[in-house]
Amino acid sequence: MIPANFNYHKASSVSEAIALSQELGEEAKYMSGGHSLLPMMKLRFATPEHIIDISKIDGLSYIKEEGDMLKIGALTTQTEMEHNALLKEKYPILGDAIWLTADPSVRNVGTIGGNIAHGDAANDQPALMLAMRATVVAEGADGTKSIPIDDFFHGFYMTALEPSDVLVEIQIPKAKKGSGGAYHKVERKVGDYATAGVAVYVELDVDGVCQEIGIGLTNVSAVPMRLERGEALLRGQKITDELISEVGQVASEDCEPESDLRGSEAYKRSIVNTITKRMLNKALERARQ
Amino acid sequence: MAKHTITMTINGESVSAEVDSRLLLVHFIRENLDLTGTHIGCDTSNCGACTILLDGKSIKSCTYLAVRADGAAITTIEGLAAEGTNHPLQQAFHDQHGLHCGFCTPGMILRSVDLLKNNPNPTEEEIRWGISGNLCRCTGYNNIVKSVQQAAKEMQNQSESV
Amino acid sequence: MFKCKTSAEVGGMGHSVKRKEDARFLHGKGNYVDDVKLPGQLTMVMVRSPYAYAKIKSINKEKALAIPGVLAVITGEDLAQYNLHWMPTLLSDTQMVLPTDTVMHQSQEVCAVIATDRYIAVDGAEAVEVDYEPMQAIVDPFKALDSDAPLLRPDKEGQEDNQIYHWERGDRAKTDEVIANADVVVKERIYLPRIHVASIETCGCVASYDKDTQKLLVYLTTQAPHAIRTVVALVAGHVGLSEEKIRIISPDIGGGFGGKVPVYPAYVVAIAATFLIGKPVKWIEDRSENLVNGFARDYHMDCELAATKEGKIQAFKVSTLADHGYTDSSANPSKYPTGMFSICTGSYDYEHAFAELDAVYTNKAPGGVAYRCSFRVTEAVHAIERMVDKLAAKIEKDPALLRLENFIKKEQFPYDSPLGWSYDSGDYEATLKKAMDMIGYDNYKQEQAEKRAQGKLMGIGICTFTEVVGAGPSKDFDILGIAMFDSAEIRVHPTGKALARFGTKSQGQGHETTYAQILAEELGIPYTDIEIDEGDTDTAPYGLGTYASRSTPTAGAAAAIAARKLKDKGKKIAAYLLEVSEEDIEWEVGKYFVKGAPEKSKTIQDVAFAAYTNIPPGMEPGFEATHYYDPPNLTFPNGAYICVVEVEQETGAIDVKRFVAIDDCGNIINPMIVEGQVHGGLTQGIAPAMYEGIEYDDEGNVLNGTLMDYLVPTAVESPHWETGHTITPSPHHPLGAKGVAESPTVGAPPAIANAIIDALAPLGIKHLDIPITPAKVWEAIQAHK
Incomplete structure (x- = not known):
């Protein structure tokens, strides 16, 4: 399998990337890690005329806490995140997901920005970002914009990014005392896209009351999906086993899976129910530590 | 173009x-x-x-x-190694019968180099997950795991003796 | 146990010597077909059908030919001019090389684009415009025999429906009678789905025709280079490709498993292309082409097993529908269209059995080739081993005990099976008991009882299989008429070092080591002093190749006997050198000595030197021998596998906790290599048991034609295998060996299936077809709520 012909352009800076994109027009595509885009090009499902390589742009690979945000540069690879001490200590949910994403060689190249910007509900990071209420920072022709994650995913492979926008940073509210998150997906074998996945992020107050809750679902809807009804049930409540069961049930009802090679719709709904409960418990356990 | x-x-x-x-x-x-x-x-x-x-x-x-x-x-x-010599992983794959047809072997070994760099003393489970992006159709993986374990030990010995 | 006769330095049988072939693979110096680069080489890419069944209205080459670097587009019409558009399959059917009017399965080759490089060839293939008229495909084999089903092969004279053949063996009436009168009968329809070997190296070739010498050289991913040479001569002899002008070289092969036995259409097109263009043409299959254009299994088996209420097995009957796709390209011996399927009576002693099979055409890829299995043994073993477990469940008897009570006993060998095989040897009871001891069977039974009391799902699965390998005796076994012997040719050089050549071809089995060990065992020449060469039809002796676990039973035996011929000649030379009569010479490994005077001796190296320098008067010079071995019988490796699983009721997730495999493959040449083969076969056993299956939609489209969706197990899915062996030598094989590499692929799936189904038994689940995925388990659990 060989991609169709295209012209490669390397951008050394975000502004150069944006200028290139504007100059080359709609037939230009950004490439970061390339592990989503290039396979599609090899299968000739995608035939862009121009590829703008943004992976060599300096200064977009970092993980830091600043103010009340955790900031991750868009070009940070999944491997860099996997081995990062700060994330290991305070944001284990990210490690949960990365461990289950593709395989180590792909993670050496695949970036957090690419995983989100691809706009694919089968990718793992969108559910986490929904759960953690991330903000996507992008630079475009008209300057920098911050897009709340709830406004980011528009449709199948479609996002709020304009064609020339470069996703530069992910911002996640800093982990507070009493917060915890967890992610798991059921996969047919290691490295597979999710049959179904659930990300949970919870914040408890000193009395164990749920102050904030985020639940994101992977690959059970056309667009990465937040479980709003489930979150509403938990917010402001002391989370009991009964509530957890109820939220699992709600998750299975509200998700929108389709039957395919990974299993029937009913099976996927059931899996969503189970993982939602398990991840709620795991997130609570971490929050209470 | x-x-x-x-x-x-x-x-x-x-x-x-x-x-x-x-x-x-x-x-x-x-x-x-x-x-x-x-x-x-x-x-x-x-x-x-x-x-x-x-x-x-x-x-x-x-x-x-x-x-x-x-x-x-x-x-x-x-x-990976100077002409006529073996990297510890190459030696280990030979010693532990970690290859049959040899087609996956170069990729498997290079992946293992990176694995051991980040995790010099991996458990069996970590090795299995660490090579999960490399398929082998011949060996059933048991001996590949043993090869990586042997190389890990050898490389640790080498680094300690330096 | 086997006791080594040679020192570790000599490295004869029983020594786990390290492999001689490793160095080149470890350093990236293997020479696989895609590594071959000939001067002026062109690349070929196939245009393939998006439809499962369609008329080809037109093929427009123009846009493709307009691309700089595209040199030719070859269609079926082009080949028809030379009568090369059809070819025979290995089983007396016919297959299109390229179609002239109709495509019969999705991804069938439609035409070939030849270009100066791979990238341009792919562009060219994209640019070819084919106008199709799609037709309603037959996907379900059960519908292929409906009276209103369209006739898929009107090209075949006398073909009135979509049945390819009916086959049967055994006594139908008597078997039916015993079943009708039995205390207990268990029945099940068991499906073994289409799967693909998916060797990590796909198929390919580099064909090069020299117009001056009229010689055709083909580097080819083939497990059977000699047979392929003959096939090419038969297919293309009429255009001037005569067998002595054809040289097939099978270079290093990146896994075969049966997928590299057939002649794929693109091989023939590449040969035609080099013949027409006069430049070397390379074709390398991509992964999707590989996965979608061949298969193994696809048997729907209706099974009935009858027994007394105490559990004495009395009769087995199996009626099978086999989906062969649009042509029967099975690589089976010609008298055995269903391969060795009649081994389906298993490891048990009973009198009555009947097996029948109807093979049908559908709009799917042809195949019926192997998946690391000797000619349909996997299907047969799966059928009997599932049914024995069903019987155990029905009469509530421990499946291990049921097996022990029904086994053919050690003293009954050679044992004539109800469907006509003569099992050579085995000690089934000892093998199963060893497996039970190793895994701690009784403890697991107790643990299972406790877990069941807590509502947890835990299962123990057993498979005690008998394989039949090593085809085969020439009176019964041939491929396209060529007897299934195999060969060895040994040349011992004056310095006592040797070169040996074989008609087989290793694809990772380690022949360069194990054949050298056989010769070391026989001649006492250190294995490190013996070079092994295979795969080049210009130099190697004729043989049928490596598949169906036949290399050790046939070529391995040929090596031993050729060596014995040399040893006999050596004895005469030694007698001459030691100035005694031949009767006074005795042999111990590597050395001839005078009876009663062991200090008077000549080494095999001394004798080899004399064979070239100091030849006894009247003796033919040289120290070489060749043997073509025609086995008197097949060999019957066997084993006992036990698997322990836990199943999570809520999600259907399956956790394989333990898997113990005890194999009896007779005498062992290299224990390290045998163990490695068993490991690999076990992973190729868990693959179809839990992960792999080619899925079609109603239009005949393959739904999982990449390794993203065709789920080859990784190191994580593959359990930590535990292995061991018993040794019951084959009485008729010169080394007492049997062959091993397919046993685990045959034995593992029923052990795993039996374990999972045992785990689910408390819920009332009695059978599941493989692959048994968590999704399938979950659905079954819902259905039994």
């Missing part, structure tokens, strides 16, 4: 070439440089037969444009 002049270090030697935008790194390595130890097994970055080290990290060269490797340092299986 645009041609690009790229320069990179392959197995310690500097190489320059003019390539098409769409040339895949694996084809550049195999066909332009005649380093045929890097194999192609699936085209979809599932099997890992094309694994090489790019700036020390294992990557799947079937899903990487040659032009993007401009300025990089690449190690293929041919350059």
Whole structure:
């Protein structure tokens, strides 16, 4: 399998990337890690005329806490995140997901920005970002914009990014005392896209009351999906086993899976129910530590 | 279509070439440089037969444009150890019967180099997850795991004795 | 146990010597077909059908030919001019090389684009415009025999429906009678789905025709180079490709498993292309082409097993529908269209059995080739081993005990099976008991009882299989008429070092080591002093190749006997050198000595030197021998596998906790290599048991034609295998060996299936077809709520 012909352009800076994109027009595509885009090009499902390589742009690979945000540069690879001490200590949910994403060689190249910007509900990071209420920072022709994650995913492979926008940073509210998150997906074998996945992020107050809750679902809807009804049930409540069961049930009802090679719709709904409960418990356990 | 002049270090030697935008790194390595130890097994970055080290990290060269490797340092299986010698992983795969047909072996070994760099003393489970992007159809993996374990021990001994 | 006769330095049988072939693979110096680069070489890419069944209205080459670097587009019409558009399959059917009017399955080759490089060839293939008229495909084999089903092969004279053949063996009436009168009968329809070997190296070739010498050289991913040479001569002899002008080289092969036995259409097109263009033409299959254009299994088996209420097995009957796709390209011996399926009576002693099979055409890829299995043994073993477990469940008897009570006993060998095989040897009871001891069977039974009391799902699965390998005796076994012997040719050089050549071809099995060990065992020449060469039809002796676990039973035996011929000649030379009569010479490994005077001796190396320098008067010089071995019988490796699983009721997730495999493959040449083969076969056993299956939609489209969706197990899915062996030598094989590499692929799936189904038994689940995925388990659990 060989991609169709295209012209490669390397951008050394975000502004150069944006200028290139504007100059080359709609037939230009950004490439970061390339592990989503290039396979599609090899299968000739995608035939862009121009590829703008943004992976060599300096200064977009970092993980830091600043103010009340955790900031991750868009070009940070999944491997860099996997081995990062700060994330290991305070944001284990990210490690949960990365461990289950593709395989180590792909993670050496695949970036957090690419995983989100691809706009694919089968990718793992969108559910986490929904759960953690991330903000996507992008630079475009008209300057920098911050897009709340709830406004980011528009449709199948479609996002709020304009064609020339470069996703530069992910911002996640800093982990507070009493917060915890967890992610798991059921996969047919290691490295597979999710049959179904659930990300949970919870914040408890000193009395164990749920102050904030985020639940994101992977690959059970056309667009990465937040479980709003489930979150509403938990917010402001002391989370009991009964509530957890109820939220699992709600998750299975509200998700929108389709039957395919990974299993029937009913099976996927059931899996969503189970993982939602398990991840709620795991997130609570971490929050209470 | 645009041609690009790229320069990179392959197995310690500097190489320059003019390539098409769409040339895949694996084809550049195999066909332009005649380093045929890097194999192609699936085209979809599932099997890992094309694994090489790019700036020390294992990557799947079937899903990487040659032009993007401009300025990089690449190690293929041919350059892992000096002519006539074995890297501890090569020796271990031989000792533990970690290969049958040999087709996945270069990728499996290069992936294991990266694995041991990040985790010098992995458990069996960590090894199995660590090589999960490299398929082997012959060995059933038991002896590959043992090979990586032997090499880990040997490399730790070497680093301690330095 | 086997006791080594040679020192570790000599490295004869029983020594786990390290492999001689490893170095080149470890250093990236293997020479696989895609590594071959001939001067002026062109690349070929196939245009393939998007439809499962369609008329081809037109093929427009123009846009493709307009691309700089595209040199030719070859269609079926082009080949028809040379009568090369059809070819025979290995089983007396016919297959299109390229179609002239109709495509019969999705991804069938439609035409070939030849270009100066791979990238341009792919562009060319994209640019070829084919106008199709799609037709309603037959996907379900059960519908293929409906009276209103369209006739898929009107090209075949006398073909009136979609049945390819009916086959049967055994006594139908008597078997039916015993079943009708039995205390207990268990029945099940068991499906073994289409799967693909998916060797990590796909198929390919580099064909090069020299117009001056009229020689055709083909580097080819083939497990059977000699047979392929003959096939090419038969297919293309009429255009001038005569067998002595054809040289097939099978270079290093990146896994075969049966997928590299057939002649794929693109091989023939590449040969035609080089013949027409006069430049070397390379074709390398991509992964999707590989996965979608061949298969193994696809048997729907209706099984009935009858027994007394105490559990004495009395009769087995199996009626099978086999989906062969649009042509029967099975690589089976010609008298065995269903391969060795009649081994389906298993490891048990009973009198009555009947097996029948109807093979049908559908709009799917042809195949019926192997998946690391000797000619349909996997299907047969799965059928009997599932049914024995069903019987155990029905009469509530421990499945291990049921097996022990029904086994053919050690003293009954050679044992004539109800469907006509003569099992050579075995000690089934000892093998199963060893497996039970190793895994701690009784403890697991107790643990299972406790877990069941807590509502947890835990299962223990057993498979005690008998394989039949090593085809085969020439009176019964041939491929396209060529007897299934195999060969060895040994040349011992004056310095006592040797070169040996074989008609087989290793694809990772380690022949360069194990054949050298056989010769070391026989001649006492260190294995390191013996070079092994295979795969080049210009140099190697004729043989049928490596598949169906036949290399050790046939070529391995040929090596031993050729060596014995040399040893006999050596004895005469030694007698001459030691100035005694031949009767006074005795042999111990590597050395001839005078009876009663062991200090008077000549080494095999001394004798080899004399064979070239100091030849006894009247003796033919040289120290070489060749043997073509025609086995008197097949060999019957066997084993006992036990698997322990836990199943999570809520999700259907399956956790394989333990898997113990005890194999009896007779005498062992290299224990390290045998163990490695068993490991690999076990992973190729868990693969179809839990992960792999080619899925079609109603239009005949393959739904999982990449390794993203065709789920080859990784190191994580593959359990930590535990292995061991018993040794019951084959009485008729010169080394007492049997062959091993397919046993685990045959034995593992029923052990795993039996374990999972045992785990689910408390819920009332009695059978599941493989692959048994968590999704399938979950659905079954819902259905039994």
